[in-house]
Amino acid sequence: MSQLTLNIPTHYNFSAQIDEYASSHPDQLAVYWENESGDVHTLTYAELRARSAQWANALTAQGITRGDKVLVLVPRLVDTYPIYLGLMKVGAVVMPGSEMLRTKDIQYRVNHAGAKAVVAHVNIIGEVEPMRGQCPSLTTLISVGGEQDGWLSYESLIDGQETAFTPVETRSDEMMFLSYTSGTTGGPKGVIHTHGWPYVHQRIAATYWFDVQEGEMAWATAGPGWAKWVWSPFVGVLGKGGTAFVYAGRFSAEKYLELLAKHPISVLCATPTEYRMIAKVDGLERFKLKALRSACSAGEPLNREVIDTMEKHFGLTVRDGYGQTENSLLVGNFVGGTVRAGSMGVPCPGVRVAIIDEDGKEVPQGQVGDIAVDRTAPVLFKGYLNDPERTAKAHRGDWYITGDQGKMDEDGYIWFEGRADDIIISSGYTIGPFEVEDALVQHPDVAECAAVSSPDPDRGAIVKAFVVLKRPELAGEAKVRELQEHVKNLTAPYKYPREIDFVESLPKTTSGKIRRVELRAAEKAKKNN
Structure with missing residues (x-):
């Protein structure tokens, strides 16, 4: 293949x-x-x-x-x-x-x-x-x-x-x-x-x-x-x-199930968030899916519990897949293949995908590195419009760097480890922290801020903002709601911070750059404990 x-x-x-x-x-x-x-x-x-x-x-x-x-x-x-x-x-x-x-x-x-x-x-x-x-x-x-x-x-x-x-x-x-x-x-x-x-x-x-x-x-x-x-x-x-x-x-897990029971839908492709909500519906045995024979998912990692629930109630193995706006599907659990729950799957037919280090060399099996694609692969984009600098940064030698990290097992299955940068993926939406921060700092009460990914059981992750107020005494639930509405009004609503913490200062490098990685790690540790 x-x-x-x-x-x-x-x-x-x-x-x-x-x-x-x-x-x-x-x-x-x-x-x-x-x-x-x-x-x-x-x-x-x-x-x-x-x-x-x-x-x-x-x-x-x-x-x-x-x-x-x-x-x-x-x-x-x-x-x-x-x-x-x-x-x-x-x-x-x-x-x-x-x-x-x-x-x-x-x-x-x-x-x-x-x-x-x-x-x-x-x-x-x-x-x-x-x-x-x-x-x-x-x-x-x-x-x-x-x-x-x-x-x-x-x-x-x-x-x-x-x-x-x-x-x-x-x-x-x-x-x-x-x-x-x-x-x-x-x-x-x-x-x-x-x-x-x-x-x-x-x-x-x-x-x-x-x-x-x-x-x-x-x-x-x-x-x-x-x-x-x-x-x-x-x-x-x-x-x-x-x-x-x-x-x-509007999305409703029960409505989705009703539609699948009503219509001769043979193939379903939904986000992990949608599958997670479907798996939580009480009495799944009530729904007899009329024609559904194949199901797949993309946008963010799909957890094992959801795969198990869909197999138990509907006899369907949801096949995870991985790709980006810059490409087509790169890695997937393919029809007729063995699905390893929790894995992205194996590289697509005709597409060379590898895990590489900072020098562009492939790392040993089981070792975490950058998920990379042969830059000659026909599934890849042609470049970023009017942006040779960011196009060049997306490449490392003969490889296109996805910005995600993972590891490959002995059978060629790839396992997602996380973003190599600060991009937030929530309910399948890709959100740049800069867009959220740019909207927040336009509020007159915000001195500075940082937006990071925070683990969430339903959405995979949510946008979490850490905000330094010009007047700290304004902090409170009312200000949280005000800032959330402010962001919704300035940029696409799905980007708004679902959680906001008010802080006295933000962690920074010696050159003054905000260390989002430190905030993100603290969120991951807090939510996973």
């Missing part, structure tokens, strides 16, 4: 592949959407091809063409699928963005990338409006889900458009996705993926790990705006000729 060879074509466009599939399977269901109220909307592959073509024609009419960068801020909608495909058809660069982003986040992405257009759901337009005049490259604003003064309407634009469009013949090495990911310092990094990336992802991760078979319904719970949505709900399902099940509702 490790000898897998990929022959990536010189020209490739994922939307053309989907169009071709739609030609031979026009009536097959591509997307099944349901909300909390039980409303249902669907798209067949023929309808998906037609609507994405209408959108591509509308984009062309608005001057959105090959190479233009377009920030997409839409939630779980039926139309999210044709929106992404239509942008691919014209050769535009898709910038996935969560609807949880705030004005500052959006403005940074638009200006950093030089985005020409923003496509946003009406519910997030209020966060876009304040920065309209601050983005010189921005010429086109398109609303989805309703009319808005000063914005073009997606629904109106596609109405009456031709239902045929020949996708641009893009090169496999052309930029296709520009996803932003948090860093420990500075703003988020723009991760460049090319048109050839979906071709690779389908043949490795979607085949050996995600496991969707043609004609099956698959539910991957990741939301649009995240790299994982591109991985599984989008490329992993459509690329395999499956049906994407979409639930547009």
